[in-house]
Amino acid sequence: MRSFWLCLILVFSGFVATAQTNKIDxxxxxxxxxxxSLLNGKSYSWLDHLSNEIGGRLSGSYGAEQAVEYTKAELEKLGLDKVWLQPVMVPKWTRGEREFAYIQTGPGATRNINITALGGSVATPEGGTKAEIIEVQGIEHLKEYGRENIEGKIVFYNRPMRADHIQTFEAYGGCVDQRYSGAKEAAKYGAVGVIVRSMNLRMDDFPHTGSMSYGDLPVNQRIPAAAVSTNDAEYLSSLLKIQNDLEVYFRLNCEQHEDVQSYNVIGEITGSEFPEEIMVVGGHLDSWDLGDGSHDDGAGVVQSMEVLRLFKETGYTPKRTIRVVLFMNEENGLRGGNKYAEVAASKGEDHIFALESDAGGFTPRGFGITATDAQYSKILSWKELFKPYLIHYFERGGGGADISPLEGGNTVLAGLRPxxxxxxDYHHAANDTFDKVNxxxxxxxxxxxxxxxxxxxxYGMENISNETTEMPD
Amino acid sequence: MRSFWLCLILVFSGFVATAQTNKIDxxxxxxxxxxxSLLNGKSYSWLDHLSNEIGGRLSGSYGAEQAVEYTKAELEKLGLDKVWLQPVMVPKWTRGEREFAYIQTGPGATRNINITALGGSVATPEGGTKAEIIEVQGIEHLKEYGRENIEGKIVFYNRPMRADHIQTFEAYGGCVDQRYSGAKEAAKYGAVGVIVRSMNLRMDDFPHTGSMSYGDLPVNQRIPAAAVSTNDAEYLSSLLKIQNDLEVYFRLNCEQHEDVQSYNVIGEITGSEFPEEIMVVGGHLDSWDLGDGSHDDGAGVVQSMEVLRLFKETGYTPKRTIRVVLFMNEENGLRGGNKYAEVAASKGEDHIFALESDAGGFTPRGFGITATDAQYSKILSWKELFKPYLIHYFERGGGGADISPLEGGNTVLAGLRPxxxxxxDYHHAANDTFDKVNxxxxxxxxxxxxxxxxxxxxYGMENISNETTEMPD
Known part of the structure; x- marks a missing residue:
């Protein structure tokens, strides 16, 4: 009996000692x-090139093509085990000549307003569209006004993002339907165009673009859609309170083209012990065309590249396969994310973990995590290790658009939460530029x-019961 | 016996019910x-006025005087129980004509560098100072070089802030002795001036001023002291590697005057139950003169004013006396903070709590707290209430310069940690301006x-044993 207890004590001491050593390591x-990262990082200089030498990188553009070449070349310098391009056909939409709009403020008197075409919008008829404008606070109010009040008019969606949401993505989620589906829905009531208040919590002069969709609306029923800056949305709204038959003119010159060839850029350190277990880290290489896409998502791209570089430079040899994936076409199609998941499935690859950075290059606060209870608990057990870095947010839910097609099966999804x-303030606007990134x-x-x-x-994401015992708090 | 248990259960249920109600409330x-604050706040428009209509507010300046008048007038509009000015004599130092400096890069060839006089510095002799420059990595290295290498030269302190500190105030703390005492120490070795690398983690062209002191150095031994931008510090250092007898010219036109009359601005809501228990919230009204002092400390001023307005507007009647104190002269003397504590002591006032905001108007993360174990535990028990607002940092240590003279006795000190x-990037520099505040x-x-x-x-800070039972987690 004594030897049994002794044995148990020794085994237990062994566990504790290992746990302690691991924790210190x-x-x-x-x-x-x-x-x-802080003393000899590369992320900032990569972003400098991506933003200032290449600039906007909308899918199908020359910028996107250059970004593919540049990031592939930079990954090749890191001494990874493999770097390759994954072909994917992407939509190509071009803005054309700069948009123009004004309010007819009186007979012979106009005032220009700052607008930008929404991504995927059709152009206005040549010569532009001029019509009465009607303000609504969201798609759900179209029904109240009815066809009799909407037909032949421009619908002005003006529900603002709610300032009382602490997490601004929630405020975004509460408004973005106006941008995405506003045109499709207004068209059903005979509207001739839509102008949407920019998804921006700040009052300024920048219109914010972003994707929209006509769904299955027949081509001949599609109406042009633009975003207006928050300052001009407020101005327009205040004028409408005085004069409700106000006319607005706007002209969009955008065009949808045939799909074109593009690529996801992928680099990999093959795992030393479990090469078949794949962990992805990524962001999206495409951006909107107005700014240079530094926060959305140049930051995520260079941070993801940096993860592999930091492993290399600190001499860490991963047990599992670590893959950086720079996804193409997150903004207006998600073709890159879908293609990556499709190829992974067809090869029967085992993705145990995917992490995306697509919420800007701001001070990190933690992660949103989509996982089982046990997997989540395991991640939570590491929380103390992040405390010196002021990383405290480990909440359930989240990941990222590009990695979302990997969901299901066994893949834990996580999104960096800055x-x-x-x-x-910068999202999809002309002021999303390098100088805004610290x-x-x-x-x-x-x-x-x-x-x-x-x-x-x-520690892996499998065999949770064994491994969590090695990581006590 | 049954009635005893019944009684106990009832009392216990009462406690639990009260705790629950309190928590919901x-x-x-x-x-x-x-x-x-987010939907109908005043802080931002107050800051707009303070920054854009008044601007820099160095003690003794016209801007400081205007800031006193403006904030007093604004506090008077809030319907507080009392608003008053607390007289305090402050130092007056003026920058004079803009500073100028160049490096003699070769015969007849010069390159200008961006400098600014440190606050409290003497001027250079008329016509400026030109001398060989010697680079050192900190005060502690002066001894190694000795008088033979320093006499007649300008000492260039170039130890950078350490980028690997996660909390940037620690990096500041590791360097600021060069700025504060660099001139005093170099003078002892016969230096004719000092130029200090700006306390800035970023590479840019802004020189950052800040306070310095000659201690008890006789007036005739005082040497002029300036800060140089980080970009120019790097440039100068790289030139010195090539040519170590490089000469630098600089001219400062600053001047120390007699002390002048100024004021702390104070407003108060008198406590409804415990008026003798005073709680202070404050920031400092003065700022350096280069920018408009929006982050340092316009933000803290308007946030502190807003605290009292938020109480009023949400209909909360404080039990204790809540006092906003806008301190004068934090930057170069702390006279306001000292005066406030001196008057409080002379009146025998009981300050149970003091909170300062003087670390910029950035996203708040929590608080640094100087308190006894029991007081700290009590504050920690409220942590859960802050979770929806992503406020997680409740660490020991901290407060603020202005409230530090209240330390000792029973006063809990806290500092907002953004x-x-x-x-x-902005601290004490010309780019500390309103547009940098979100x-x-x-x-x-x-x-x-x-x-x-x-x-x-x-809940008070006293009677901890009673009151913490009402606030279970």
Missing amino acids: DSLNIRKIYDM DSQRYF KRELELGAATMASLMYLVDK | DSLNIRKIYDM DSQRYF KRELELGAATMASLMYLVDK
């Missing part, structure tokens, strides 16, 4: 990752991502 | 505070401060 390795307060914030994000990837790689 | 009241990554971030800070003030007011 992890702590040191994570410190190394942060130091490397501070979101300023994200919609070097340190970007680098902290990359290190935070690399640290989570490191822990998932080291 | 608190949750709702805090939500009201955040909603009011995200610090961008703070030193409205939502500022408003979230004000609401976070008001929420903590509300809880301290409601």
